[in-house]
Every structure is written in structure tokens, then in C-alpha cells.
Amino acid sequence: MTAVAAPAPARLGHAAGAWRAFLLQLALYRHIWHGTAFSSVILPILYMVSIGIGVGSYIDDASTGGITYAEFIAPGLIASVAVMMLGNDMVYPVFGGYREWGGSYLAQRATPLRPVDILNGHLLYAVVFRPLTACTVVAVVLAFFGVYTSAWAALAVVAAVFVSASIAPWLFAWCSSLKSESMLNAVFRFAIMPITLFSGVFFPAEQMPGFLQPLVWLSPLWHGTELARAATADVAPALPPIAHLAYLVALGAGGWLAARRVVVRRLSF
Amino acid sequence: MSVISYGLVRARVRPSGSMLARNWIAMRRAWVLIVSGGVESLLFLFAFGFGVGSMVGDITLPDGTAISYTAYVAPAILANAAMMGTLLETSINVFAKFKWMKVYDGILNTPMRPGDVALGEVWWALIRGGIYVGMFVIAMGAFGLLDSWWSVLAVPACVFIALAFAGIGLTLATFFREWTDFDWMMAVVFAMFLFGGTFTPVEAYPGFAQPIVYVMPLYHGIELVRGLSLGAFHPMMLVNVLYLMALAAVGTWVAQRRLAKALYK
Amino acid sequence: MPLDNEILVRARDLRKRYGNHEAVRGVDFEIRRGEAFGFLGANGAGKSTTMRMIGCVSEPSGGHLEVFDLDPHTDGPAIRARLGVVPQDNTLDTMLTVFENLTVYAGYFGIKRREAKAKAAELLEFVQLSARANDQVNDLSGGMQRRLAIARSLINAPDLVLLDEPTTGLDPQARHLVWERLFQLKQQGVSILLTTHYMDEAEQLCDRLVVMDEGRIIAAGSPRELIDTYVTKEVVELRFAGRHTTALAELALELDGIGGQIEPLPDRILVYTDDAEDTAAALEARDIRPTSVLDRRATLEDVFLRLTGRALVEDEA
16 A cells, blocks of 8 residues: 555564564553552462461471472462463453554554564563563562572573463463453463462372373473472472473464464454 | 331332342343352362362361361352452442443433442342352362351351442442552452461461451451351351441442442532 | 423523532523423533433532422432433443343333333334344444434333433434434424534424523524524525635625625625525625525524624533
8 A cells, every 4th residue: 555655664574573562562561560560479479478388387298298388389389470470461461452442453563563573572571571570579589488499499480481481372362363352251260270270389280180180281380380399499390391391382382373373364454 | 017117128129129130131141251250269179178178187276176178268268259259240340330331320310329229239249149159059068068057057158248248349349440450459359368367267377467367358257157167156256247247338338329429420 | 282381390590510610500491391392502501411400310509400390309219210311322231132221221110021021112113123122232323322222211101301412423314313203202292302512403303492502591492483583584695706714704894784694704604684685686786796695594503603603612521
């Protein structure tokens, strides 16, 4: 349409496009950070006090493999922050991005950004920026509870980033294809909540009934918690670390392909 | 005399029934959404009651009796279910009807008064809370957590919790300005859930924290439901009931005043 | 028709103040049974506020108001039970279907379900929405939503229907359909109170009207009376190719004495007159030859602009 008159702009590289979209997300974040501070930072610490210390005082170390209960749940809390934050960043903002009342994708689409840039920019924000900031804060605060065995605990934050990366694109794809917002709550009830509660964060996954075990193995948070616990408490993970990582990366890559398909379909006019 | 007062009550309550009917008709297509809300409490029961509970084993109460941790936590999560069912309905949904969909603007052009609207919303919230409570009690029974007939009394106890949080939710709905305000409400609700005596006896808390807990409405609900479902009566339960009823009355009254002020411009 | 002179609404020195701003500054009027009464005025003139006070959803700040001989302050519900209201923004219930909007609304009046269903079907027929009975409200066009709101206002067989700008924002076809229905209501003897800023609407529908400006009533009467009082029977519009604004203002001075009042506009000159033929002859006699001459009946628009001035009244919203 305008190509006739305007000089052909230099082609926008994928990295540059994603970066630009990321900066836009960052600009939005400056308006909402205080609202998300609770779920991302304060909530996990409250969990640590109420469940980790409070309930933990009734739990024998033997049932958590010889470490204290607070030490047992700390890594899982760090990793689950990543999952809970996706509930903020990858549900309503994605669904609303295509709608007039939210509209951030529609607005970005009106710039030279391609749909895939918008996807990558949002992922960069939700998968890298958010966990690296929030999970780090949580990890540092939890250090005051004396729940780490070594400085390697910092790697728990990296595990959280991988958990986030494995789930975020799937949420993006699902929320991008929804017609009605009534299903958005279902994401919390049937995905985020069960994943947070039944991935071996608060109690060893082996205590789940046998027929539910395969579901635990599917949960990205279980893989992430195993990795994070290896980092903070020096407990051997269920599988070799590389296997846990490989699963998370494969899940994330599959999700990205699915999300790309949906976003191109939704934002190409 | 009683005939007259019955007629009076009927005349006062009947318009609120029309509000209830409206909500029933509007939401019956979305029943899956409502029922699925009850699932959250069940997930908490499984995770903390059974999952964590199996690691704790038995817990010794302040009075010296020992019960299974699962039986200890379940009534508290039941109280939480009653709270969430009514609070979400009266706060978020009423806010949406009030500020976004302008449902009440249309209704107040009819003989309905703000008080009728508020009361109708309370009835509806009670039904939704009742569905959550019912689902949870059935699950408790199925997992053998109802070991005496006293447990049945937990259900009417939940009505007090539901009424209190219906009042609170309605009032909040009239104060809130935007959706992010609900993040803060949920923050307080979750803090109550974690520290209102759900998971550990309040007597085990540090001394400075205890008075804060005693102010929490959910704490009173938990005490009431837990006491009844364990068959342990206590005169303090009267205080619990009175506190919850006071919240219900004040909340509903404040809400209808504020609705009237906002809508009768 | 029952008791033609029964007074439904009586207002004396009625006032409404919002903080420092007085939206209604002492108005007097009476609305009788069976008539169609109009509030005519620009945005912010105080029409809707007055209507909300009659509808008992806004408390007057001063003066006296009686609706159906009742006091809105104490008998709000009883008054509203006999009113039908079509608010400016419809306030339809978007979570309900078209049909449910009527039956549920009937419930607020305490109408029994069976009766409500029969009445709802009948009213949908009346506003030509029967085919959309089970659709969601949001799927309806603006005109359909307005017709549904009108049907809803009739569910309790009201003694008086209040319509706040019934056709604002509708396209011409939708507008005419609404007028047709309102006219039919009028024929059936339903008393109507409407606010509008459309002159043609007031002219078509109102038996009597008041013109409001800045919270006051500045004129009252039937459309014909207002025209006779404030303007002449006819208006001659003169256009002069190539001349506008200042040039026309100068030219207007030359027209002095022809017909009644002369009003230069940026693109034409209006000559108010009781006899257009005389005016044409007078123009010829003075050798003034406009490019086009249009004579038409004076309308309420002329009255309105005459009374409130041509300067744009700032929207207070």
C-alpha cells in the first residue's frame, strides 16, 4: 500500500525485531510491576514462612531425604515463581493483546514488527527478564532462611528460566487461539495451580498415587525442581541433569513452533 | 402479629429474589466455570491435606489431643472454599456488573432498591459458596475425613463464613476502581489462608503475630468449622459467629449505601 | 382516553446541583396524561438530569417534584413501578439473551413468569425483534438494541414512558423505525416524555415541549406555538455564488426592511417572513439577485437557534 511512495526500509533483523518488541513489553511492565510484586516475590516468601517453617516444624527430616523441610521446598518455590508469573504475563496480556481493550499486539503490529517478533519479544520478557529478576529476588531472600548448602544455589534461578521457557510458548499459543475469555480462568485452575501443587515442590512426587506418577513426570516444574534442588541442597536429581534440561528445551521448542503458527495466523492481515 | 411480620419480611425479601433469578439465568450457561472454581479447594486438600499431611503424620493440638494432619487441615480448607466462593462472586463479579456492564443502572429504573440488589447478590453468592462447600464435603466424605456426625455441622458453619465474605466482597466491589485492585485483595486473602490458622495452630505462632491473626475473618471461620467438624465445642465459637455475622451485616449495609450513592446521581 | 387533564408530573422550581455546578436551575412544568412531552436542548442543557429526577434515580437538590401525585423522595419504588425508562445508553443486560432481557426485567417489577413470557413475546413482535429473541444482546445493531430497550420499558404497561435521546447515534432507517414505534405508542394513548436535541424528532413526536438551555427553561408550548411566537411562518434562504461570510454580512444590511428578521450565515442569508412571495417581490424590486432562493416552513430548529444563539454550546461532559 504505502510501499509505492515510501523508500524501502532496511529489513528488520529477527534479533532486532524481538528486542524492539521486548522493550515495548518492558515499557508496559513499568506500569504494572507493583501489582505483580505480591505473586512474584511476597507470596513465595509467605509460603516459606507458613508452610516451610510452620508446617516444617512438624515434619521429620527423614521424610525429605535427610534435609530439613524448609531446605526441601526452597528450590521448588524459586522454580514455581516462574510458573506463577506466567499466570500474570502469559494469560490475560496475551488474550487481551489481540483485543481492543488490551491491544498491545495490535499496536505493535501497526509498526514494522512482524508477528514472530511480537512473539519473541513477549517471550524474551516473560521467560528471561521476569524470572531473572523475580526469581533472583526470591532466591536472595530465601538465603536468609539458611536453606542453601552452597553458592551453587544461584543455578536454581537458571532452572526457573528453563521451566518458564518450556511452558510460556504453550500458554501463548493457547491464549492466542481462545475466542472467549471465560476459558482464561481454566488456565489457572487446570494448568497453573495443579502444576504448582503437584510437581514435588511441597512433598516428594513419589508420594503421589502410582497412576498419577506419569503426570508428574510430564510436569516441567517437576524437572525444574529436581534441577533446582540439586543446586540448592546438593541432592541428586531423579535423572541426569542433562536429561531434565533436554526435556524442558524440547518442550519449549515445540511450544515455540506452535505459538509461531498461531501468532502468524492471528496477526497477518 | 406473626402473620404481619411474615408478610413484611416477604415483601422486603422478594425483590432481592428477582436479582437472584437474574444471576441464575445469566450464569446457568457458564455453570462449568462456577463449578470448576470448587476444584481449587480440592487441589489444596490433596496437596496439603494428603501430600504434606502424610509427611507430618499426627499433629498434637494445644489441648493435648492428637489427630491426623489431614483431618486437621481439611476443615480449614473447607472454610477457605466457603470464603473464596462468595468473595470472588461478590467482589469481582459485582464489580463487573456495577462498573463495566452497567447492569445495576438498568435495574434501579425499576421498583428495585439498592438494598434489594445487594441482598440478591448475597443470596447468589451463598449459592455459589454452597456449591463449593458441597463439593468439598462430598470429597471429604469420599476420602474418609468425616468420621463423626458432628462434621455435618460444618456445613451450616460455612454459611456464616459465606455471609461474612459476601458482605466484605460487596463493599470492596464498590470501593475498587480498576482490576489491579483485585491483585491486592487476593494478596490479603492468600495471606489469611496461609496465616489464619489453616496449617498450624495459632498458639504456635510468635506472640506478636497472634493478635493480627485474631482480627482475620477467615481465622474465625476456620476455628468454627474445625471445632464443629472435630466435635470440640467451645464458648469462643459464639464469638466467632458474632464476629462473622457483624461483618456480614456491616458489609451488606455499607455496600448498598455506596451503590445508592454511586447510582442515584 | 381516561382523564385527559390528569397531571402525571408536576415540577416547581426544580433544581439539581453537582458540587459547585448547578445542572438544573429552577424549572417549572407539568406533564399531562396522554400527551407526548419533549425536553429540547443542547448537550448539557439539563434535560437528562431532569429526566433522571423524574425517574427517581436522582434526588432533587431543591424545589418541588411530584410524580403520579407521589413524592420521589419517599415513594421512589412505587413511582418507578409505573414508569418505563429508556436510558440514553440502553443499559441492556449483556449477559442475557434478547428474550431474557425482557422476562428478567419483568421480574424486577414482580411480574409472574408466565405473564412475563407472554408479554415479552408480544413486545418483541411490536419492536420487530421476534426473530432475534434468542440472540445475545451484543450481536444486535444499535437500532435493534434501542428497540429492545423500548420494548423493555413497556414490560410493566407503564403510565409514563421516559425516553432519553431515543434516536441519538442511530442511522436514518433505524431512526425512522424507532419514530414509527413511538408514534404508534402515542396513538395507543401512552404518555411519553422524551429528551432530544433533534428538532425534527421533537416536531414529529411532541404535543408540547420545553426548550432548555443551561439548566433553565427558555420557552414552552406546542411546536406550532413556539414557531409562531419566536419565528415567522416561513424562512427564505438566499445564496449568492462566490460570496460568503463578510461579504454576506454586508449584503444583509442591504436587505433591511425585507420581511422580518434577517440573519446572515457564513454560506447564506436567512430572511424570516410571513409571506415568501412578498419577500421575493421585494428582492426583485431592490434588484438583488441571489443565485438560489429556497423558501421553506420555519422549523423548531429555527426556534431553537433563535433562542439559544448560534455559538456552539460547549459540551460539559
